[in-house]
Amino acid sequence: MGQDNNLTVEMSMTGDQQSMPLRDAVFVSLRKAILTGKLKPGERLTEVKLGKMLGTSRTPIREAIRMLELEGLVAIVPGSGAKVSGMTLEDLQEVMEVRSALEQLSAGLASERITQEEKTGLRDALNAFIKSTRIGDSMEIAEVDGKFHDAIVKAAKNEKLRTILNGLADNIYRYRYECLRDDERYEHLITEHKEIYKAILAGDRECAEKAARNHIALQWEFMRGKILEEKEQ
Amino acid sequence: MGQDNNLTVEMSMTGDQQSMPLRDAVFVSLRKAILTGKLKPGERLTEVKLGKMLGTSRTPIREAIRMLELEGLVAIVPGSGAKVSGMTLEDLQEVMEVRSALEQLSAGLASERITQEEKTGLRDALNAFIKSTRIGDSMEIAEVDGKFHDAIVKAAKNEKLRTILNGLADNIYRYRYECLRDDERYEHLITEHKEIYKAILAGDRECAEKAARNHIALQWEFMRGKILEEKEQ
DNA sequence: CCACATAATTCTGTTTCCTTTCTTTCCCGT
């Protein structure tokens, strides 16, 4: 009961509701709540309850849930309802396999298509990442890491790729976030990012792809290890 | 007016509506109508009209449209409505770039993970493809071509990849379909498919990836040429 | 004390209605 009230406050809809369809606001709110773990995997999402929490009727909630389903963040059981979808280790591996292929493509295309301004933008993103690892707020690090990868895919000039990659990033956000609490890998992460950055700047597609593949592979290895050792406890 | 009635009949909802949420039936119907070109790019989708056509109220229509939007098949103008989204040549190129990377991954993984039963299934799919090119019904060829690619991604044992690839295939279905009307490329297609098939059977990942990349590259080249020469007319 | 069946409650699926926003058309002024 008290928890619900807490969530109500936490899930208040941000910013400009004006001229923005309610369903989109709800969509963003729910998505954020899931990604940050406020709504936990397996938790049941009842429409009336969410409606009360966000102060809307069921209609926008329903539409938002349908959208979340297509993004894979909730699972709908026909006739029963929706629940936040958890992920098995196998699911994570699937996502990481796809991500590996697409981050390679992203880095490769970026190395060929990046403009001068984007180069400075990418450098700034890299520096921001390095800086926030020094400070150590894992929430911010996840954010800035995402910015770096997004800067690359922007330079790749392929919006379809960008959409898909961002969707995949959301899929694993929860787990990546958990893994970033550990700072033993920060130095490695910086090195890997630098390597990708250098290859893209040099316009060396082969090298950029290789660096990206390597980066994802190491990240996956680390995540996998973390999750497995957590399970043993 | 008469057109509308025609569409009504064409868009009747197929199969087991029982125990299937109406929105999904609507979703499938609309999707098919768009992919087969019954609903043309730019055409406006008004909820009441579609509701009358399919014999439902607006709600299932709305939810289906939201889902179609996330799949990129319709575009929503806030407050105004939804329309079937067309594709520029640049959009197509974006899709093909991503598809190239993922079909490579698909073939590569399949070469490592395919089971004995799946091998025979893939062989059957290949033969079915060859057979339908002899008959020459472009509708069926597109279907069977899809089956072949789906058999591969099934063997790759990665459902996430499968979902994304099928989504991409839908994106370009209309255009691929158009291009298959031309039978000058059938022989090449068969050769390329055979090459992928052989590499997967041999368990040669490198070779499978190369064959897949080659296949997509040639398909794209052909599509691009077709579209450009159509525009010139 | 537990298992099974039945009833009550809750939640989804769908329809219907009201409100808000956009679009189009028509009229008035220049």
Added chain:
DNA sequence: ACGGGAAAGAAAGGAAACAGAATTATGTGG
């Protein structure tokens, strides 16, 4: 005659109502 603005109409956005299925609770029999 042409352009701008206001009003009417149409369509989406949102809320509430209704029906049916699912889950939970309750009670009875073993």
